Amino acid sequence: MPPRSRLPAFALAAALALGASAALAQDDDSDDGPAVPPIVVSIQGSCTLTVAGQDVPCRGVAYMVFPSNGRIDFTAITETAGWSFSGEQDDNEDGQYALEIDSILGPSAGRVDAEGECDMVVAGDRRTVQSLECRAQTEDGDLVLKASGAISTDD
Numbered sequence: 001m002p003p004r005s006r007l008p009a010f011a012l013a014a015a016l017a018l019g020a021s022a023a024l025a026q027d028d029d030s031d032d033g034p035a036v037p038p039i040v041v042s043i044q045g046s047c048t049l050t051v052a053g054q055d056v057p058c059r060g061v062a063y064m065v066f067p068s069n070g071r072i073d074f075t076a077i078t079e080t081a082g083w084s085f086s087g088e089q090d091d092n093e094d095g096q097y098a099l100e101i102d103s104i105l106g107p108s109a110g111r112v113d114a115e116g117e118c119d120m121v122v123a124g125d126r127r128t129v130q131s132l133e134c135r136a137q138t139e140d141g142d143l144v145l146k147a148s149g150a151i152s153t154d155d
Contacts, residue, residue, distance in 0.1 A: 039065040043129050045149015049076040049083060051106075052141030056083070061132065061147045072099055074118050074134050076145045081107030085118055085134040085145060095122040101136045104143060114138045118145075127151050 040062055047058040056078055064073045064084075073084040084105035091098045101116035116136030123130050127150060134145040 036068040038067070040153065042152050043132065043147050043149050044152055045129070045147060047076060047145065047147035049078065050144045051083065061145070073105070074099065074132065074145065083107070083143065083145070085116070085136055085143070095124065097122060101134065104136055104138055112138050112140070
């Protein structure tokens with residue numbers, strides 16, 4: 001089984017406080033050994049998603065950590081699919097969380113290179129996202145995700 005030592009602090013705190021989910025996710029592309037379930041944390045509240053200047057209806061946001069390959073995503077869930085802001089470099093300091101974006105996973109193009117960052121502010125209760133903003137630039141245009149709401153897991 002792959003080691004779990006690369007879990008970011010927010011995911012670890014959320015997993016301990018809320019429990020982990022065994023939901024299937026699109027960024028776990030590791031072929032090494034048995035799959036380790038991702039940690040999935042839902043942010044239930046308002047969200048907006050803009051893709052290349054076009055508003056895309058957003059139904060919710062999922063924060064996902066994939067222990068088997070070290071990837072971390074914020075996924076905007078739409079009517080038919082999702083757009084994932086994905087990276088490996090993150091930082092968490094006193095409820096101020098940042099994820100460096102290196103790719104976007106889109107419903108039709110798959111993974112494309114991107115540059116950007118997600119910034120999230122979590123309340124002291126660790127159950128409320130006060131603000132989340134992801135901004136990424138790709139060759140096909142800019143993507144922006146904004147959200148806030150209650151943190152929960154799918155048990």
